[in-house]
Amino acid sequence: xxxxxxxxxxxxxxxxxxxxxxxxxxxxxxxxxxxxxxxxxxxxxxxxxxxxxxxxxxxxxxxxxxxxxxxxxxxxxxxxxxxxxxxxxxxxxxxxxxxxxxxxxxxxxxxxxxxxxxxxxxxxxxxxxxxxxxxxxxxxxxxxxxxxxxxxxxxxxxxxxxxxxxxxxxxxxxxxxxxxxxxxxxxxxxxxxxxxxxxxxxxxxxxxxxxxxxxxxxxxxxxxxxxxxxxxxxxxxxxxxxxxxxxxxxxxxxxxxxxxxxxxxxxxxxxxxxxxxxxxxxxxxxxxxxxxxxxxxxxxxxxxxxxxxxxxxxxxxxxxxxxxxxxxxxxxxxxxxxxxxxxxxxxxxxxxxxxxxxxxxxxxxxxxxxxxxxxxxxxxxxxxxxxxxxxxxxxxxxxxx
Numbered sequence: 001x002x003x004x005x006x007x008x009x010x011x012x013x014x015x016x017x018x019x020x021x022x023x024x025x026x027x028x029x030x031x032x033x034x035x036x037x038x039x040x041x042x043x044x045x046x047x048x049x050x051x052x053x054x055x056x057x058x059x060x061x062x063x064x065x066x067x068x069x070x071x072x073x074x075x076x077x078x079x080x081x082x083x084x085x086x087x088x089x090x091x092x093x094x095x096x097x098x099x100x101x102x103x104x105x106x107x108x109x110x111x112x113x114x115x116x117x118x119x120x121x122x123x124x125x126x127x128x129x130x131x132x133x134x135x136x137x138x139x140x141x142x143x144x145x146x147x148x149x150x151x152x153x154x155x156x157x158x159x160x161x162x163x164x165x166x167x168x169x170x171x172x173x174x175x176x177x178x179x180x181x182x183x184x185x186x187x188x189x190x191x192x193x194x195x196x197x198x199x200x201x202x203x204x205x206x207x208x209x210x211x212x213x214x215x216x217x218x219x220x221x222x223x224x225x226x227x228x229x230x231x232x233x234x235x236x237x238x239x240x241x242x243x244x245x246x247x248x249x250x251x252x253x254x255x256x257x258x259x260x261x262x263x264x265x266x267x268x269x270x271x272x273x274x275x276x277x278x279x280x281x282x283x284x285x286x287x288x289x290x291x292x293x294x295x296x297x298x299x300x301x302x303x304x305x306x307x308x309x310x311x312x313x314x315x316x317x318x319x320x321x322x323x324x325x326x327x328x329x330x331x332x333x334x335x336x337x338x339x340x341x342x343x344x345x346x347x348x349x350x351x352x353x354x355x356x357x358x359x360x361x362x363x364x365x366x367x368x369x370x371x372x373x374x375x376x377x378x379x380x381x382x383x384x385x386x387x388x389x390x391x392x393x394x395x396x397x398x399x400x401x
Contacts, residue, residue, distance in 0.1 A: 005107055006149060006217055011128070012038065013036065014040040014321065015040070016038060016382055016386050017141040017384050017385055017386045018314060018382075019060045020038070020287065020316075021315075021316075021319055021328060024313065024315065024316035024319060025316075025319065025321075025328070027055075027316065028057045028058050028224065028316060028319075031057075032056065032057045032058035032061060032072060032204075032300065033056055033057075033058075033061055033299050033300045033302050033304075034052065034054065034056075034057065035052075035053070035054050036053065036054070036055060036311060037050075037053040037055060037060075037118055037309075037311060038055055038284055038287075038311060038386070039288070039386065039387060040286060040386070041309070042081075045102065047190075048304070050309035051307075051309070052305065052308040052309065053306070053310075054091075054304055054308055054309070054310045054311070055310070055311040055313055056310060056311070056312055056313060056363065057313050057317070058316070058317060058320055058322070058324075059317040059318075059322070059323045059340070060318035060320075061252040061299055061300065061317075061322060062313060062314065062316075062340060063314045063317065063340055063344060064299075064319040065291060065299075065310065065312050066340065066344030066345040066347075067344055067345045068345070069345050069346050069347065070294060070311060071293060071294055071295070072291035072292070072293060072294075072312075073093060073094075073224040073291060073293075073294050073299075074291060074292070074347055075292045076292050076309060080245050082148065090164075090172075094257070094359050097215070098346075099219045099264050100219070100228070100235055101346070103214075103217050103224070104214070104232055104350065105262060105350055106213070106217075108350055108351060108353060108354055110353070111320065111392045113196075113353055113354060113357055115353075115358055116156065116357075117361065118128070120152060120155050121152055121357060121358055121361045122295075122361050122364075123364070124148055124151045124152055124155065125358075125361045125362045125365035126150050126257050126365070127367075128144050128147050128148055128151075128365070128367075129365045129368075129369045129370065130146065130369065131143070131377070132144075132201065133370060133400045134400060135244045136397060136398065136399070136400075137375070137376070137395065137396065137397045137398070137400075138394070138395075138396060139343055139393050139395050139396075140249070140252055140394035140395075140396055141245075141249050141390075141391065141392070141394050142393075144244045144362065144366070145245050145248045145249040145362070145394070146168070146241075146249075146251065146360075148248075148358060148362050149240055149241050149245050149248075149355075150167060150168060150241050150242040150245075151164065151237065152166055152240075153167075153190065153237065153240040153241060153359055154167060156209065156210050156338050157198075157210050157211050157236070158207050158208075158209025158210065159196075159198065159208060159211075163194075166194075167237055167241070168241070169187075170187040170190060170191050170237070171187075171237045171238040171241050171242065172238075172242075173186065173187035173241060174187045174188065174234065174237070174238050175238045185229045188234065191230075191233075191234050192234070193231055195229070195230045195233045195234070196226060196230060198211055198233075199211065199215055199226055199229055199230065202215040203215055207310065209227070210236075211233065214229045214232065214233075215229065218327045224380075233272060236351075237311060239349075239351060240351055240354075243282075243285050243286060243349075243355070243390065244351075244358060244359070245281065245390070246285035246286075246356045246388055246390035247280055247285040247355065247359065247390075248358075248362055249357045249391055249394060250279055250282075250285060250383055250389070250390055250391070251275065251276060251279035251280075251332060251359065251363075252394055253283075253375075253381065253383055253390075253391050253394060254278075254283065255275065255278050255279075256373065256374070256375040256394070256396070257375065260329055260372075261275070261330070261331075261332050262373070264332070264333075265332070265367075266320075266365070266367050266371075269364065269367070272291070272334060272360050272363050272364070272368065273360065274332045274333070274336070275332045275354055276359050276360065277336070277339065278330060278332045278334065279330070279339040280318075280339055280342075280356045281318045281339035281341065282318070282319075283383050283389060283390075284314050284315045284318050284339075284341045284389070284392060285341070285388060285389060286314065286387055286388055287313065287314060287315035287386060287387045288311045288312060288313045288315065288387050289311070289312050289343060289387060290309050290310065290311055291309070291310045292304060292305060292307065292308070292309055292310070292313060293305065293306050293308045293310060293372065298334070312343075314340055314343070315389070316340060317340055318340065318341060320332070320345045323337055324337060338362075368401065369400060369401055370398040370400060370401060371398065371399050371400075371401050372397075372398055372399045373396055373397075373398045374396060374397050374398070375394065375395070376395040376396060376397055377394055377395075378393060378395060380392035380393035381394060381395070
């Protein structure tokens with residue numbers, strides 16, 4: 001069937017920033033394919049507000065849409081964040097997407113991760129925990145979870161550590177485009193100028209880092225343009241920083257608020273991968289991603305017209321009780337079923353393996369150096385936000401090992 005609501009009559013979700021999961025569960029039971037949106041678009045530029053918006057809440061529908069890029073395309077990215085990032089693989093399709101993704105994915109190949117772990121990732125995480133080990137208390141977000149992906153990403157790109165503050169500031173401005181488009185554009189220009197200089201340096205003198213690899217790379221015998229390289233680098237900074245810092249903060253919050261599971265992971269480090277995956281499932285750092293229908297499509301007996309925005313609600317799909325028993329419980333010992341926190345299909349997250357390696361190194365550095373770790377709750381320690389979710393602070397007390 002086809003719905004006939006006028007755009008002004010299209011329903012919206014309640015305020016979901018604090019706790020969206022009760023609403024998500026209700027929608028999975030009553031309207032898993034729903035004409036309506038889950039984001040507050042009241043402060044978004046008018047051109048970012050879709051004329052018709054749908055949301056998928058159940059795992060099966062979200063998973064199937066991720067796997068069907070022909071029907072559910074990513075053109076939305078070109079009309080929104082593409083304005084500040086430039087042309088990136090997020091909005092590409094077909095051969096262009098295949099060629100560019102194949103090229104940049106080489107930078108994240110397993111052999112590279114194997115080399116980066118002892119040479120870059122472990123030392124950075126060790127150093128960060130060493131810096132607080134004698135203090136007895138710290139805010140883990142300020143001292144650790146925001147720092148380690150920032151420093152690791154900058155090092156892998158071959159960028160100076162003294163530019164870290166600039167990366168943090170501009171990355172946050174870039175992803176704020178829906179609420180502050182001017183800040184997004186200004187950040188885009190500033191980063192474009194900065195990265196152009198880095199690319200120019202490497203065209204003159206090759207380097208053994210990700211930017212150097214991109215400068216040397218070819219597609220069908222032709223070098224990547226400066227625009228293509230810079231657009232990818234603009235994307236990599238917030239993608240590499242934002243989601244990893246939030247997912248690792250969520251993981252630490254969940255372990256600290258489940259002390260018996262924290263103790264189990266401290267005793268048995270072989271549980272770290274399971275803890276990482278369960279935290280990604282239980283508190284997905286990015287709740288939903290948009291797609292656009294290429295043509296009319298029927299999902300669960302409902303016809304969605306061509307050109308509609310469809311929000312794939314990962315945060316709801318990862319709590320689907322038909323896939324996970326006691327889905328609303330955090331349990332690192334639960335039987336393993338794959339989540340979709342890194343999306344799926346051709347646009348699955350390129351950096352997911354790096355994120356897992358970084359987070360494992362962070363936990364090992366923490367547990368090697370600190371003990372009796374306890375959360376000191378304040379008003380910023382709850383996991384909140386939409387579409388990005390994480391705590392604002394994680395104040396802890398501890399003893400050095």
